Amino acid sequence: MLKKLSFSLFDTGETILGALIFSIFFPLYITQYIDVNVYTFLYGIVFILSFVISLYLGKLADERNLRKKLFIIFTVGITVLTFLLYITNNNHIASLIIFFLLAILHQQNLVFYNSLLTDFKDKGFVSGLGVSFGYIGSALALIFFSQYLEIPTVYIVAGIIFFIFAVPSIINVENPNIKSKKIDLKNIFKDKEFLLIILSILFLTEIANTLISLMAVYLKNVYHLQDKEIYKIIGISSIGGVLGGFVWGFFSRLIEIKKLFFLGFVMWFIFLSTLPFTPKNLLTFIGFFAGFSLAHLWTTSRVLIIEVFPKNEVSTRLSFLSLTERISSSFGLIIWSALLTLTKDYQTTVLLMNGFIIIGGLIYVFRERIILLIENVKT
Secondary structure (H helix, E strand, C coil), X not given: CHHHHHHHHHHHHHHHHHHHXXXXXXXXXXXXXXXXXXXXXXXXXXXXXXXXXXHHHHHHHHHHCCHHHHHHHXXXXXXXXXXXXXXXXXXXXXXXXXXXXXXXXXXXXXXXXXXXXXXCCCHHHHHHHHHHHHHHHHHHHHXXXXXXXXXXXXXXXXXXXXXXXXXXXXXXXXXXXXXXXXXXXXXXXXXXXXXXXXXXXXXXXXXXXXXXXHHHHHHHHHXXXXXXXXXXXXXXXXXXXXXXXXXXXXXXXXXXXXXXXXXHHHHHHHHHHHHHHCCHHHXXXXXXXXXXXXXXXXXXXXXXXXXXXXXXXXXXXXXXXXXXXXXXXXXXXXXXXXXXXXXXXXXXXXXXXXXXHHHHHHHHHCHHHHHHHHHHHHC
């Protein structure tokens, strides 16, 4: 149990780091000096670069069994870079460079952290436990730390918290004992089932990340809620996430992971179909359901990749999962903006976003037939 708790505690520290630095404080700081469009464009390039790096580092980790070593290296590197953000606070160009390096290391760190899940027999439960702890970290970041911290002190505090919560994983979680082999990236790119599953995850993650980014805007414009009311619903959503991590972790013991993951498409379809018609007095329930559904996605997606595909390629393949989370953040917002511009109505836009769920679900369910169709076309 100590090993499971150690793994989960990292999720708490990582979520606090992500919420404070990546989501709140640094974007607010840097956009005082750099246009938002320029910042987001450069950030997108960094994500692509990070994916390329993670592919080759993942390949190296899988071939030489270096998953935990790289996890430790990037954990220390992240901590050091948060301190450098503090030092370079008066120079926004230097801060931006350090931040982009931090984003790259953060991305690599998550790939190797998730690959450590391979060492657990009860992968689904441990993943769910980590998600629950992550939501607790998110609540702490939003409710407590964001209210009392400011730039540049937040960088030091976030870095120290991140490292403290990472130490138990460094000490207690073992490097997965997996027989290594030579990996050919071309073969992974030719693995049609893997690419189709990644594509279906992308469609699902697109909705999740768009929801996270725009829920406050939606509630304010559609229901005309006050900030305190919005914070309450987001708080209820976090409670749904905490409970959802435990629930989906438990169900992963009872339901085969491929079937369990499909439930995500059903839940998000229900959410998007009911949100536009939800009366104001039921918004707390819909917020809870959103958090519960998010917990399902974060719990099952990484376990799906680990369980279904070769264990000795886990780090390389998890690089693709990490990419879906980053791409979806930008692409979902672009699609939302385009639909809202066309419809000029928030509720209609939400209903139309169901298209992603339907397409992703169809790809996931009929992936074997799609593979056969592709092969028949080639022949």
